[in-house]
Amino acid sequence: MSRLSQIAPEQANPQQAELFTAVKSKLGRVPNLLRALANSTAALRGYLEFSGALSNGSGLDPKQREIVALTVAQANGCEYCLAAHSTIGKMVGLSPEAIEAARRADGFDESSRAVARFAGEVVKSRGRVEDEQLDAFRAAGFNDDAVTEVVAHVALNVFTNYFNNLAETDVDFPDAAPLATEESEAAACSTACGCTA
Incomplete structure (x- = not known):
């Protein structure tokens, strides 16, 4: 409640x-x-x-904006925003695999991976992103418009994450599926293929 x-x-x-x-x-x-x-x-x-x-804005497309939102929500443990942006992500065309990848600060192709990783670094470093990480984002085809918009979307999502975490806002979207942990993934692999991963 x-x-x-x-x-x-x-x-x-x-x-x-x-x-x-x-x-x-x-x-x-x-x-x-x-x-x-x-x-x-x-x-x-x-x-x-x-x-x-x-x-x-023109720096990020709708899928990329949702990738940022999912990366940030996962980093901040915001159940409301994970549910909302998993739903919105599907609406803009992200597959379940792409949504899970974004939550892991990763992507399904070079562009989505670059957006998720850069957003994750902005959150983790509190904006003090290393030159090497900024250069990698630019090398993936993004300009300063996109850099600025990623930071703006991170800020907007940190606001809603913190607000929802404090308010314990009643979730009115379908719950986001929990991420599989490495341990459960290894157990599933072992069961499926008989390996000792």
Whole structure:
């Protein structure tokens, strides 16, 4: 159960109602994250404006934006964001394997791998990414527009991860499948092929 109020649309004040109407027109509903963020109209408005601006950016495509979100959510242990972005990731065309790879800060091809690894390094280093890692991201075909947008998406997702972790927001998306651990993967391999991995 959420530790913060999740404002019901029918109980919203005029400012909250205006923002909820905009959200509902795009998503068809108001997710619990946004209902909880509505405790501060300023926070909700800021989140919507920042995420809206980033969704119109040219540095990352929709799949790459979801890869960043999944990498960051896994790093921060945010169950709400893992569920939400696993669902959204499928909607923009990420396969279950691509979603799992992103959660492991990896990818299914050179481009997605570069995005996930760079986002993971931004989180891990708190932005103090080494020249070698920045050069590797650029070598994968990304320019400074993409570098800036990865950092912006990391920041946006850290905000929602921390908020959801604190609020314990009720998850209103299908739960994200747990990642297989190396130990369970080795056991599955041993059972399937008889090896001693």
